[in-house]
Amino acid sequence: xxxxAGLAVILLGFLLRVQPLLVIVLAAFVTGLGAHMxxxxxxxxxxxxxxxxxxxxxxxxxxxxxxxxxxxGLQDRARGLIANMRGATFGKLxxxxxxxxxxTAGLGLISIAGHPQTVRPLLAPMAEAAAERDGELSDERxxxxxxxxxxxxxxxxxxxxxxxxxxxxxxxMKAFLEQYGIALAPxxxxxxxIPTAITAFIVHGVRLQLIERRWRREGQR
Amino acid sequence: MIGLGFVYWIAGLVFAAYAIASARGRRWTNAxxxxxxxxxxxxxxxxxxxxxxxxxxxxxxTALAKLKRPTDPVVRPEMKPLGNRLFxxxxxxxxxxxxxxxxxxxxxxxxxxQVTLVSLAFGVIVGLALAMVWLRPRLGEPITAGLRLxxxxxxxxxxxxxxAALGGVFAAAGVGGLMGQLLGHLIPSGSLIAAVLVYGLGMxxxxxxxxxxxxxxxxxxxxxxxxxxIHAHDGNPAPIAAIGMLMGFCGTLLTPMAANFNxxxxxxxxxxxxxxxxxxxxxxALILLGINLLFxxxxxxxx
Numbered sequence: 001x002x003x004x005a006g007l008a009v010i011l012l013g014f015l016l017r018v019q020p021l022l023v024i025v026l027a028a029f030v031t032g033l034g035a036h037m038x039x040x041x042x043x044x045x046x047x048x049x050x051x052x053x054x055x056x057x058x059x060x061x062x063x064x065x066x067x068x069x070x071x072x073g074l075q076d077r078a079r080g081l082i083a084n085m086r087g088a089t090f091g092k093l094x095x096x097x098x099x100x101x102x103x104t105a106g107l108g109l110i111s112i113a114g115h116p117q118t119v120r121p122l123l124a125p126m127a128e129a130a131a132e133r134d135g136e137l138s139d140e141r142x143x144x145x146x147x148x149x150x151x152x153x154x155x156x157x158x159x160x161x162x163x164x165x166x167x168x169x170x171x172x173m174k175a176f177l178e179q180y181g182i183a184l185a186p187x188x189x190x191x192x193x194i195p196t197a198i199t200a201f202i203v204h205g206v207r208l209q210l211i212e213r214r215w216r217r218e219g220q221r
Numbered sequence: 222m223i224g225l226g227f228v229y230w231i232a233g234l235v236f237a238a239y240a241i242a243s244a245r246g247r248r249w250t251n252a253x254x255x256x257x258x259x260x261x262x263x264x265x266x267x268x269x270x271x272x273x274x275x276x277x278x279x280x281x282x283t284a285l286a287k288l289k290r291p292t293d294p295v296v297r298p299e300m301k302p303l304g305n306r307l308f309x310x311x312x313x314x315x316x317x318x319x320x321x322x323x324x325x326x327x328x329x330x331x332x333x334x335q336v337t338l339v340s341l342a343f344g345v346i347v348g349l350a351l352a353m354v355w356l357r358p359r360l361g362e363p364i365t366a367g368l369r370l371x372x373x374x375x376x377x378x379x380x381x382x383x384x385a386a387l388g389g390v391f392a393a394a395g396v397g398g399l400m401g402q403l404l405g406h407l408i409p410s411g412s413l414i415a416a417v418l419v420y421g422l423g424m425x426x427x428x429x430x431x432x433x434x435x436x437x438x439x440x441x442x443x444x445x446x447x448x449x450x451i452h453a454h455d456g457n458p459a460p461i462a463a464i465g466m467l468m469g470f471c472g473t474l475l476t477p478m479a480a481n482f483n484x485x486x487x488x489x490x491x492x493x494x495x496x497x498x499x500x501x502x503x504x505x506a507l508i509l510l511g512i513n514l515l516f517x518x519x520x521x522x523x524x
Contacts, residue, residue, distance in 0.1 A: 003394040004403070006387075007430055014477070021281045021376055024383050028390040035394035040271065045393055047273030049386030051265045056382045056481070057258070058228055058338060060371060061235045062314055065349045067366025069311050072356050077307050109322060111337050112315040115486040116370070121311055124490055143492050147501035150486035151474075154498070155505055158470040162463065169435060173462040176439055180447055182458045192463035192520075199512050204505045 006031030059116055066121050078122045079129035090130040090145055091212035095205045097123055098156040102197060105160030108167060113157075115150060124149040134216060141215065148211070152204065159200035162193035224332030228342045233262030238364045239371055251372060254283045258379065277383065284376040291372040306355065310348040317344025373488045380480035381432070388436045400427075401444030408445070413454050413522065420445040421514045424465050425472035432478025434469025441465065450521070460521040468513050474506035475499060 006027040013023030025046070032042035066074075082088050101113055113119075127149045131137055137145070161167050165186040173189055240256035243249075257280050265273060321340020325331050331339050349363060371378070391397070404423065408415045420441055427437035446465060450456040473479045476499070483498050494500070 001399060001403075003396055004399050006391065006394075006396065010430055010478070019281075019285055019376075020380060020477070020480070021284050021383060024380070024387050025277065025281050028387050031387075031390055031394045031396065037394065042390060043274035043278075044270035045274075045390050046277055046386050047268075047275070048270040049389035050277050050382060051261065051268070051270075051273045053382045053385035054229060054232075054262060054265060055225060055335075055338060056385060057379060058232050058342075060374070060378060061232050061342065062345050063370045064235065064238075064363035064367030065310060065314065065345055065352060067368075067370050068349070068352055068356070068358060068363040069307060071358075071362070071366050072307060072352075074307055074311060077305060081305070104319075109319055111322075111341055112318045115481075115489055117314055119486060120370075120489045143494065143497055144501065146490040147487070147492060147494075147497040150490060150498045151501035151505070153486075154474060154482045154502060158473065159467065159509070162467065162470075169438075169466050172435055172438065173466060176442060177458055177462060182451070184459055184462075188459045189463045192460045193467065195516060195520075196464070196467045196509065196513055200505070200509055203508050203512075207505055 002034030003031050005034050059111075059114065062116050066116060070121060074121050075125040078125040082126045082129040083133070088130050089133070089212055090127045090148075091205075091208040093127055093130045094123075094148060094152045094208050095201075098152050098201060098204060101153060101156035102160035102201060105157050106163035106197070108161075108164040110157060110161050110167070113153065115153065119150050119153050123153065131215075135219075144211075148208070152208075155200060155204050159193070159197045163190050163197055165190050222332050223330060223339055224335050225338065228335070228338050229262045229265070231342050231346075233259050235367070236262060239368050242361070242364050242368050243372075248289045250283055250286050251288050254280065254288055254376070255371070257283065277386070280379060281383075288375050289372065290375070291369045310352040310355075313348035313351065314341065314344040317341065317347065370489065373491065374485050375488065377480045377484045377488060380478075380484070384432045384478065384480075388431065388433065391431070391436065397440040397443055400440045401448075404441075404444045405448070408449065411453075414518070416445060416449040416454065417514060417518050420450060420461075420465060421468045421510070421517060424469040425475070425510055428469040428472030429476035429478065432473075432476060432480070434466055434473055437469050437472070438462075438466055441469075455523055456521045460517065464513050464517045464521070468510055468517075471506045471510040471513065474502040 009027040009030050010023055013020070013026065028046050029039070029042055032045070033039070082093065104112060124146045127145050128137065128142060131141065131145045162169055164170070170186050170189050174184055174186055177184055236255050236259035240252045240259055243252035243255060257276060261273070261276055268276060318337055318341045321343070322337045325336050325340065326333050353363075404419060408419050423441045423445065424434070424437055427440060428434045431437060442462065442465065446461055450461050451458050473482060477484055477496065484495065486498050487495055492498070
């Protein structure tokens, strides 16, 4: 049971606002020591895991390109595109993006969009420009629009990708249940992601419309 | 065959360039941090497990010494008469990832398992080449501009990778089995509603603690899903697994531990509130968690 103390370390670390990377390393050592592993073995396990999971951090190679294009006005261009579009409100824009992201993720294309690639250079400035059509944005609302742009990308990705048969989470479920003698085809699992995918689009889409309507009623603030 | 090795080589060079640019600006801790990450990408396979472990400790130590935030002011865009052509290099990246994934999967040249990452890396190279030809910036400008964004993401960039490593330690220590014993005592025997609640909320809460639904799934499935929902209550395994995973995703939307989804965008979008993205997602996530509990209860069990 002492090995569960690692989870307590994570919780406590966050409550006490300890540097998160340190919290993770401490949790690893507490867990390992609790399971009677030697400190050097824990270090090796941590190093091995870090090395095999490097692909998680690869996406930052896109930043020099994005940074360069932004210095030459990419965000302004993205804003301009929306400013000239009739009827483009930020709620509609984000809902359309959500649908696009859910469908492409459902086809397994999860890396074609994301925070460094599409949200920061394109989606967030477009959403801001659409929100600005109703008048000047307060700092508070500008933050909210940007945060909603990022959140919409996450929600669409999470509740779209599981429809794809060969996505890692589906394969994980299949492999895990197989160990216990339950054989399922990926399709049997992925169809159950469809009701939630539709619900997610409705719930989030309605929320976006409500936020937009409320802001319009309150006027510029 | 082109595979992850190629992608890691590119990533190593980019992070090494960030390190050199940081050192030239006399930002030594940042230079060390990005330099260590470059070392991991370029030499990680030759360092051995302990060597990589020491590298992890060095990274964390450097992060504790406080990485500097970007200081140089945002350069006002110098507008050249490129017009909407400016979008093209930016769209090359997703377009390559898309087309590569669809068309190159069965070629002999690219590792079929890594085709998306490889295509993405090629997209970055082609996009950058296009931008260099059209915009004619100084040679070092992409790196200075990229470093500004990288420094705003800062140490959060390696958090998901480190959490994945922690998952390996959890697995080796048998945390899943222990958790199962603990939760088994919590549920009154025979109560389907209690079992559904513990399974669903457990998926969300455990995902929040470890930052990843993949790590929570084996634990909750072994602890509650298999023995109670599937065996004791005759539930249908497919919806129990699939909807359980989705409830874990609701947890991912609510936790700072999922740094790449929730903390990195607040840095990239320069938001003052570190939890702004989590706040924006929370109402949707909580409503979906509730609806998924109902879906599970209605759809997975014989009536």
